[in-house]
Amino acid sequence: MAVVQVAEDLVPVADTEHCKAEARSEPLHACRSPAGALPALPPNPGAPRRWEQRADGTAELPSPPPAPNRAAPRSHRTPPTPSRRPVGRVPLYPGHIPTSPLQKALLAAGSACAALWDPYRHDMVAVLGETTGCLALPTLRDRMRNDPEGYRILQERPRIRLSTLDMARLRGLPDGALGREYIRFLEDNKVSPDTRMPAKFVDDEELAYVIQRYREVHDLMHTLLGMPTNMLGEVVVKWFEAVQTGLPMCVLGAAFGPVRLNARKLQVLATELLPWAVRSGRNASCVLNVYYEQRWEQSVESLREEIGIFPPPAVRV
Known part of the structure; x- marks a missing residue:
């Protein structure tokens, strides 16, 4: 008892x-x-907790067993943090800046105003060409794909930079060779191919190279057309490029560039140079389909004839 x-x-x-x-x-x-102590009962996780007797005869309630480490229900788990970058806004190539249609429109408007105010702002001209060339660039790319030499250019992606040019060899070519006349143009007008801005706002890696190639052969267009880098020469080249490429940037430059010319140069442009530039642009094959790096030894006259560019008028530009 x-x-x-x-x-x-x-x-x-x-x-x-x-x-x-x-x-x-x-x-x-x-x-x-x-x-005389209480018996030790086998552990039973489901049974109520029992009082335990201490060595001094007092009793205490043991500490509760640790809670099992169970995973939270799926509905209560913290969802993974989504990426902050919107879908479709991932850079497609080094230096690419993804932009929305609205952003492109704002960039186009701002760069157009800046380029018209100062036609020598090459950075603004570059932005204008990239943000307005969404229709012309695919057409140029397709023309390059359908030409054997143009297709090889798209595959090999050559670049015209000071680091890729053998300046000493080009200077040593005979007068009249494309390479020699190109170096002469760079030195006489104090320009460099390295000043051409890299593409940033074109949302296609291949189209970005197409517009980059257009920029890097721009000085070669001056060489083939025999035009300097003054305002009249730039307007003539822009008319030729507008007919050749259909780029809105070229069209705007050709249309608004003459407002900076004086009366004499306007007359020369209207009567001599403009008709020749338009006829040559229509008659010539795509100038982006020429692998110029492999034509340095070819004479300028021979290359003009091959492409379909008429000899320039004998007028002082």
Whole structure:
């Protein structure tokens, strides 16, 4: 009877019933240890927590077992942080700046105003060409793809830079050779192919190379047409390029460039140079389909005839 009394004093009601149930199935002495302490019951995670007896005879409630490390329900899990970059705005090539149609329109308007105010702002002219060439550039690319030499240019991606030019060899070519006349043009007009801006706003890697190629052969157009870099010479080249490429930037330059010319130069342009530039642009094959890097030794006259450019008028530009 004393054993039951001790158990009732130390164990809650629910535990007393459990001990009584065990006492009915086992002898009474099995419920007491030799030292008189409460028996050690087997662990049962689902059973209520029992009071434990300390060494000094007092009782304490043991610490609860640690909670199982269960994964949170799928509905409560923190969703992965989405990328902040909008779909379709990933750079497509080194230096590419993705822009929306609205951004392109704003860039085109601003660069057009700046280029008309100062035609020698090559950076603004470059932005204008990239943001307005969405229709002309695919046409130029297709013309290059359909030509054997143009297709090879698209595959090999040559660049005209000071680092790729053998200046000493080109200077050593005979007068009249394309390479020699090209170097003469660069030195006489104090220009460099390295000043051509890299493409940034064209949303296609291949089209970006097409407009880059157009920029890098621009000085070769001056060489083939025999035009200097003054305003009259630039207007004549722009008329030729506008007919050849259809780029809106070239059309704007050809249309608004003459407003800066004086009366004498306007007369020369209207009567001599403009008709010749338009006829040559229409008659010539695509100037982007010429692998100029492999034509340095060819004479300018021979290359003009091959492309279809008429000899320039004998007028002072």
